Amino acid sequence: MGATATTATAATTATAATTIVKGAAVSDATRLVRARADAIAGGAVSRGSAISAWLPIIYGCDKTCTYCIVPYSRGPERSRPFDEILDEARVLAAAGYREVTLLGQNVNSYGHDLAPEPRFAHVRTARTVGRHQDREARPDLAELIRAIDGLRTADGAPAIPRLRFVTSHPWDLSDRLVEAMAACGSVCEALHLPVQSGSDAMLRRMGRQYTTDHYLERLGRIREAVPGIALSSDVIVGFCGETEAEYEATLRLLETVRFDQVFAAAYSERPGTPATRLADDVPAAEKRRRLVGLLAVQERIGHERNRAWLGRTTEVLVDTVVPPRAYDHDDEEAAGTAESRDAFAHLPAGIAHLAGRSRENKLVHLAGPPALVGRLVDVRVEHAGPYALRGVTT
Ligand code: SF4
Known part of the structure; x- marks a missing residue:
C-alpha cells in the first residue's frame, strides 16, 4: 500500500x-x-x-x-x-x-x-x-x-x-x-x-x-x-x-x-x-x-x-425500564403496532415494560417488576418483529 x-x-x-x-x-x-x-x-x-x-x-x-x-x-x-x-x-x-x-x-x-x-x-x-x-x-x-x-x-x-x-x-x-x-x-x-x-x-x-x-x-x-x-x-x-x-x-x-x-x-x-x-x-x-x-x-x-425464535426461551440481561409511549426506533418496531403497544398498555401495579438484550444481542421486550433491571432472566419469545422480540419470563 x-x-x-x-x-x-x-x-x-x-x-x-x-x-x-x-x-x-x-x-x-x-x-x-x-x-x-x-x-x-x-x-x-x-x-x-x-x-x-x-x-x-x-x-x-x-x-x-x-x-x-x-x-x-x-x-x-x-x-x-x-x-x-x-x-x-x-x-x-x-x-x-x-x-x-x-x-x-x-x-x-x-x-x-x-x-x-x-x-x-x-x-x-x-x-x-x-x-x-x-x-x-x-x-x-x-x-x-x-x-x-x-x-x-x-x-x-x-x-x-x-x-x-x-x-x-x-x-x-x-x-x-x-x-x-x-x-x-x-x-x-x-x-x-x-x-x-x-x-x-x-x-x-x-x-x-x-x-x-x-x-x-x-x-x-x-x-x-x-x-x-x-x-x-x-x-x-x-x-x-x-x-x-x-x-x-x-x-x-x-x-x-x-x-x-x-x-x-x-x-x-x-x-x-x-x-x-x-x-x-x-x-x-x-x-x-x-x-x-x-x-x-x-x-x-x-x-x-x-x-425462528418464536416459542424458544432465551436469556435476557434486563437493562431498561421503557417509559410509557417513549419508544425509540427499535421499540417502535417491536411495540409500535397496536397489538404490541397493547401488550404493555395495561400493566398491573408494580409491573413495568422492560427491555434488554439476549446473548445473541437481540433486543427483547418483556413485562416485569423494575427490580429485574440488572438481572439475567429467561424469557419465552411470543412475538417477533424485524428488529426486536417480545416475550414473557419463565
Ligand atoms: S477504523 Fe475500521 S473502517 Fe476505519 S480504517 Fe480501521 S478497519 Fe477500516
Whole structure:
C-alpha cells in the first residue's frame, strides 16, 4: 500500500494525529493508552451504566479503508497492556457488571504491538490469509478473552457472565479467536463483522484487504464452531463508482449470509480520506434508492431470523425500564403496532415494560417488576418483529 499510504498521508496532513513530544512521534492512540491508565489509577473512569461496561483494549487502526479517517485521526494501533485490561475486568466484576464489551477499532489486532513474553510463548505467528502479523509470544484477543473468561466467582461461575468484543475486521479474525469463542462460556453468541460490500472490485476500492470468498469462509468457520451464533454487519452503498451490478452483489451477499442485523449507510465523502481522490459519482437520489432497497431486503431477512425464535426461551440481561409511549426506533418496531403497544398498555401495579438484550444481542421486550433491571432472566419469545422480540419470563 506504499503509494496509497503516501498519498493518504499527504492528503490528510491537516488531520493527522501524530505529534512530536520530546523528539518522539506520539500518536493519538498512544496518548489514549496513557490517558486510560491515568484515569484508572486516579479512579476517574466514567461509566454510563451499572450493568454493562465498555472496556477499551486497543486504540487506533493500522488498516487502510479509503473512506475512513480513523487511521489519520487516531494514528496507528496501540494495545493496552494485557494485565492492565485484566485488572480492569476484575474491578468491573467486583462492581457487579454483568456484561463487558471489549472495545477497539480493530480488536482482532490486539497485542501485535506489545512486547513478547515467555508466558505467551505458545502464541505463534498467525495470519490466516494475506497479511503476516508477528504474533510470536505476544498476547492476542484469544488469550485475552480466555483470561477474562477464566475470572471466576467463589462458586466457580464466570465473574463476568457476558463478554463481547467489537469491532472485528474480517482479515484479522483468526482460527485461534474462533476456537476461544467456542470454548469460553461467557463469550456471547453474537459477532459483528463489517463486510461493507458484496463486490470484490468495490472492496478493493474501499481498501478493505479481503475478498467476499475470504469473508464467507470466516463466517462458515464461525458458524461451524459456534452453532446458532447471531451475525451482524455494516454495509456502505453508493461508494465511489458503485455500479448497479456491484450493488446487487451486496444484496446477494445479504441473502447468502442472512445476517441477523445490518447497519447500512449511504456513502458520504469524509474530508481528509483517500477516497476524496475518487469520484463520488453515485447521485444522491440513487444512493437513497439503493439504501432503501437494501434495508428492505435486510428487514425481511431479519424478520425471518427473528421469527425462528418464536416459542424458544432465551436469556435476557434486563437493562431498561421503557417509559410509557417513549419508544425509540427499535421499540417502535417491536411495540409500535397496536397489538404490541397493547401488550404493555395495561400493566398491573408494580409491573413495568422492560427491555434488554439476549446473548445473541437481540433486543427483547418483556413485562416485569423494575427490580429485574440488572438481572439475567429467561424469557419465552411470543412475538417477533424485524428488529426486536417480545416475550414473557419463565
Ligand atoms: S473502517 Fe475500521 S478497519 Fe477500516 S480504517 Fe476505519 S477504523 Fe480501521
